Amino acid sequence: MNLNLFTINSYKFFLLHFYIILTLYTIMKDLFDRCKFGDLELNSRIIRTGLWESQREKTGNLTPEIYNRYENMAASGVGLIITELYSLYPRDVFSKYTNTVNYTHFARETRDLADLVHIYDVPIFAQLGFVQFNKENQQNMKVDDLSIDDLRKIQTDMIIAAQKFDLAGFDGIQIGLGNYYFLSRFINPNFNSRQDRYGGSTLNRLKLILEMIKVIKDNTRLHINCRLNAFDGTTNGMTLNETIDIAKLLEKHGVDSLQITRPRSPQYFTRENTQENPLINATEQIIKNINIPVILGGGSSGQNQINEILNSTSIDFISMQRPFVKDPSFLVDWQIEGNGESSCITCNNCYWKKTSTCHIRSCDPKLY
Numbered sequence: 001m002n003l004n005l006f007t008i009n010s011y012k013f014f015l016l017h018f019y020i021i022l023t024l025y026t027i028m029k030d031l032f033d034r035c036k037f038g039d040l041e042l043n044s045r046i047i048r049t050g051l052w053e054s055q056r057e058k059t060g061n062l063t064p065e066i067y068n069r070y071e072n073m074a075a076s077g078v079g080l081i082i083t084e085l086y087s088l089y090p091r092d093v094f095s096k097y098t099n100t101v102n103y104t105h106f107a108r109e110t111r112d113l114a115d116l117v118h119i120y121d122v123p124i125f126a127q128l129g130f131v132q133f134n135k136e137n138q139q140n141m142k143v144d145d146l147s148i149d150d151l152r153k154i155q156t157d158m159i160i161a162a163q164k165f166d167l168a169g170f171d172g173i174q175i176g177l178g179n180y181y182f183l184s185r186f187i188n189p190n191f192n193s194r195q196d197r198y199g200g201s202t203l204n205r206l207k208l209i210l211e212m213i214k215v216i217k218d219n220t221r222l223h224i225n226c227r228l229n230a231f232d233g234t235t236n237g238m239t240l241n242e243t244i245d246i247a248k249l250l251e252k253h254g255v256d257s258l259q260i261t262r263p264r265s266p267q268y269f270t271r272e273n274t275q276e277n278p279l280i281n282a283t284e285q286i287i288k289n290i291n292i293p294v295i296l297g298g299g300s301s302g303q304n305q306i307n308e309i310l311n312s313t314s315i316d317f318i319s320m321q322r323p324f325v326k327d328p329s330f331l332v333d334w335q336i337e338g339n340g341e342s343s344c345i346t347c348n349n350c351y352w353k354k355t356s357t358c359h360i361r362s363c364d365p366k367l368y
């Protein structure tokens with residue numbers, strides 16, 4: 001009798017432990033989890049963010065190397081691909097280093113690119129932005145000097161670009177409100193002291209964006225992501241509290257997800273900088289206040305490091321850029337190894353030389 005009781009109790013004890021371990025295992029997050037991102041299904045929690053596109057032709061056309069690179073990324077297990085910057089204006093400061101939206105065969109090539117990554121069930125967003133607003137002989141105009149007509153031009157150009165990507169079969173766009181892009185300055189009190197309805201309060205500084213988001217939402221089926229600085233580090237600039245207010249307003253007006261970044265992100269995130277990543281805390285604070293997906297941008301390079309962030313915080317999505325420049329297929333190795341580390345040494349040569357290829361290569365350049 002006692003033996004039976006002992007056996008039953010042991011069995012219950014075993015079951016309880018098995019249940020606890022199973023529960024812990026199932027709630028543990030892994031970067032290769034299939035997961036929801038708004039209405040989209042992702043193959044993993046890794047978001048690839050692009051920067052420069054140096055492999056395009058001078059005319060803007062995409063080369064076989066670019067299609068190869070995108071196919072390698074899509075096949076690697078990435079969750080979502082955000083393209084290199086599509087520069088809104090041809091004479092902008094970064095336009096010659098990246099993609100533009102106005103060239104012959106744009107529609108056919110972007111359609112081909114979207115179709116290619118969709119074969120691997122990977123969604124693709126176009127990163128849209130510009131750094132300077134130039135008008136006739138006025139270069140790099142200050143936020144306060146733009147007329148209402150200039151603002152309408154920016155809105156119209158952004159809406160037309162969004163419609164083009166919608167027609168091309170892209171799943172979404174990322175609007176550049178972060179780093180040092182023009183729109184990041186427009187929403188920032190350090191740069192915007194306009195006296196009209198587009199200056200003053202946080203809502204007023206955001207109106208230019210909110211108005212165009214409404215038109216894009218009403219006229220396309222695109223997912224809208226905004227890349228946003230958590231803070232800018234200047235005395236009169238953006239604080240985390242204001243970023244949280246902006247995040248709430250963006251969500252309220254239809255933005256589907258955010259990516260959190262900071263000014264001078266590549267310069268900050270190097271191997272030599274061993275400080276705790278301040279964007280982790282900032283991203284968590286933002287997540288607490290809104291109900292749309294939020295991507296942590298920058299600073300991640302190792303599989304264990306990423307899983308540690310996923311499981312010790314409320315962050316569900318991590319963006320990576322330079323590791324994909326070093327090796328567009330690195331996630332394949334990570335899935336096999338289980339303890340992967342990017343071979344990018346964060347030397348930033350690709351950043352300074354404005355290329356989409358790595359300068360520290362030991363392997364065949366034809367692979368890139």
Ligand code: SF4
Binds near residue numbers: 345347348359
């Ligand atoms: S050039 Fe440097 S920073 Fe860029 S991918 Fe290569 S190793 Fe990384």
